[in-house]
Amino acid sequence: MLDAGDLARFERALLPHLDAAYSLARYIVRDPHDAEDAVQESYLRAARYFHTLRDDDGRAWLLAIVRRVCVTTATERGTHSTVSIDEPMLHLVDDRAMPDEDAARTIARERVRSAMDQLAPELRQTLMLRELADCSYSDIATITNVAVGTVMSRLSRARARMAVQLRREVDDAGTA
Amino acid sequence: MTSNLSCQEAESQLERAYDGELSSLEASAIAAHLASCPRCTARDRELHEIGDALRGAFPSQKAPPALVERIMEDLTEPEAERNVTRQLSEMSPDNSRLARPATRATWRASLPRAASLIAVASLGWIASAELHRRGSGDPNVDRTPATSSNIGAVTITDELVASHVRSLLANHITDVRSTDQHTVKPWFTGKLDYAPTVLDLASQGFPLLGGRLDYIDGRPVAALVYGRRKHVLNLFVWPASSPDADRAVSRDGFVLRHWVAGSMSYWAVSDATGSDLETLERLYRSAVPDSTDLKR
Numbered sequence: 001m002l003d004a005g006d007l008a009r010f011e012r013a014l015l016p017h018l019d020a021a022y023s024l025a026r027y028i029v030r031d032p033h034d035a036e037d038a039v040q041e042s043y044l045r046a047a048r049y050f051h052t053l054r055d056d057d058g059r060a061w062l063l064a065i066v067r068r069v070c071v072t073t074a075t076e077r078g079t080h081s082t083v084s085i086d087e088p089m090l091h092l093v094d095d096r097a098m099p100d101e102d103a104a105r106t107i108a109r110e111r112v113r114s115a116m117d118q119l120a121p122e123l124r125q126t127l128m129l130r131e132l133a134d135c136s137y138s139d140i141a142t143i144t145n146v147a148v149g150t151v152m153s154r155l156s157r158a159r160a161r162m163a164v165q166l167r168r169e170v171d172d173a174g175t176a
Numbered sequence: 177m178t179s180n181l182s183c184q185e186a187e188s189q190l191e192r193a194y195d196g197e198l199s200s201l202e203a204s205a206i207a208a209h210l211a212s213c214p215r216c217t218a219r220d221r222e223l224h225e226i227g228d229a230l231r232g233a234f235p236s237q238k239a240p241p242a243l244v245e246r247i248m249e250d251l252t253e254p255e256a257e258r259n260v261t262r263q264l265s266e267m268s269p270d271n272s273r274l275a276r277p278a279t280r281a282t283w284r285a286s287l288p289r290a291a292s293l294i295a296v297a298s299l300g301w302i303a304s305a306e307l308h309r310r311g312s313g314d315p316n317v318d319r320t321p322a323t324s325s326n327i328g329a330v331t332i333t334d335e336l337v338a339s340h341v342r343s344l345l346a347n348h349i350t351d352v353r354s355t356d357q358h359t360v361k362p363w364f365t366g367k368l369d370y371a372p373t374v375l376d377l378a379s380q381g382f383p384l385l386g387g388r389l390d391y392i393d394g395r396p397v398a399a400l401v402y403g404r405r406k407h408v409l410n411l412f413v414w415p416a417s418s419p420d421a422d423r424a425v426s427r428d429g430f431v432l433r434h435w436v437a438g439s440m441s442y443w444a445v446s447d448a449t450g451s452d453l454e455t456l457e458r459l460y461r462s463a464v465p466d467s468t469d470l471k472r
Contacts (some may be wrong), residue, residue, distance in 0.1 A: 166229060
């Protein structure tokens with residue numbers, strides 16, 4: 001699919017972002033198997049359209065593909081099964097392996113996750129791309145196909161809501 | 177160095193500062209303001225807390241090593257075998273939708289998804305082909321067959337291409353997913369009033385992917401699905417109602433090939449090459465008793 005020179009360039013440009021791609025896929029489709037499939041599919045597509053990538057920093061380019069594939073997968077799934085992108089993403093991380101003394105931290109994590117669940121998907125994805133995938137505004141704009149200004153306003157809204165949620169939960173915990 | 181930002185100015189930039197989106201000059205102005213403003217400092221701390229909380233709740237995921245291998249395989253292996261191997265290794269009759277293979281190492285891509293890959297990859301031009309087809313009278317297709325009784329050539333090729341495209345786009349390539357002709361053939365029993373010949377041609381480079389019930393020219397017909405390199409071939413089979421000339425038609429990037437063998441009328445549709453379809457025809461002809469074939 002790629003000749004030797006392209007393959008080397010492809011590896012250099014895109015393989016370093018595998019973890020980021022996989023993480024993003026996990027955030028969106030959640031199921032580890034589906035995430036793997038989505039990432040594999042994304043790399044395939046990336047290889048097919050590799051000639052359209054101009055500079056060698058393919059991170060945002062790749063993540064844009066990953067996001068598209070994931071949203072498509074999630075949407076398709078939504079029509080066939082019960083999983084949809086709007087569904088709460090609790091239990092994204094398997095906590096079973098955690099030692100007991102981390103129980104409190106686990107509860108805190110669940111709170112954060114459920115707060116994220118309550119965000120609209122576009123706010124959630126924007127915040128995740130910024131905080132978790134460490135994307136710049138312009139990367140996020142590319143990935144989610146909106147203007148930078150929209151990215152900024154989504155981030156602000158997402159954070160404001162998270163702040164409210166997390167404060168409320170801290171209060172709840174305090175009074176409980 | 178300006179340290180006299182107003183709170184309002186600072187606040188509007190806090191988030192961008194935190195996100196690393198300010199120039200170093202702007203960033204240091206914010207830093208200076210924070211040093212003297214408890215209110216903005218509290219807001220800034222909140223931003224950090226949200227970020228930390230998120231990173232704690234969603235730790236970054238390390239891609240499994242097997243995934244790297246899969247991707248590298250994809251990149252180095254010719255596309256053809258890959259899709260086919262993927263599809264083949266996955267398919268067992270009837271349980272493919274429900275059952276997840278127990279081992280994670282196996283290829284889990286089921287046919288519809290592998291197909292969606294193909295479909296999506298070619299979505300753009302398929303869609304444009306569709307549009308183009310609808311929009312134009314398409315003089316290419318009107319090579320009217322002298323014979324077909326109730327079947328106009330335009331209609332049939334239209335329907336066949338549409339069915340082929342639909343099967344790719346709608347992710348509905350197969351109803352019965354099986355590489356085993358002895359599974360696919362009986363599946364049609366009771367759904368059709370005839371028994372299509374189903375050949376397993378994997379060793380000849382046409383792995384059987386499954387079968388589908390389709391609706392062409394007002395009647396249910398058997399659609400057999402084969403892989404051919406990275407392409408999907410639909411082979412439509414129904415009883416020949418009258419002797420009909422063989423035809424090879426190409427339109428909008430699809431090739432169609434028609435022949436009659438045995439008592440059956442065959443239409444193969446794909447975006448593979450015409451010679452692939454020719455090979456498929458040859459394989460079918462050599463396997464099917466050719467008593468009523470009036471051609472050649």
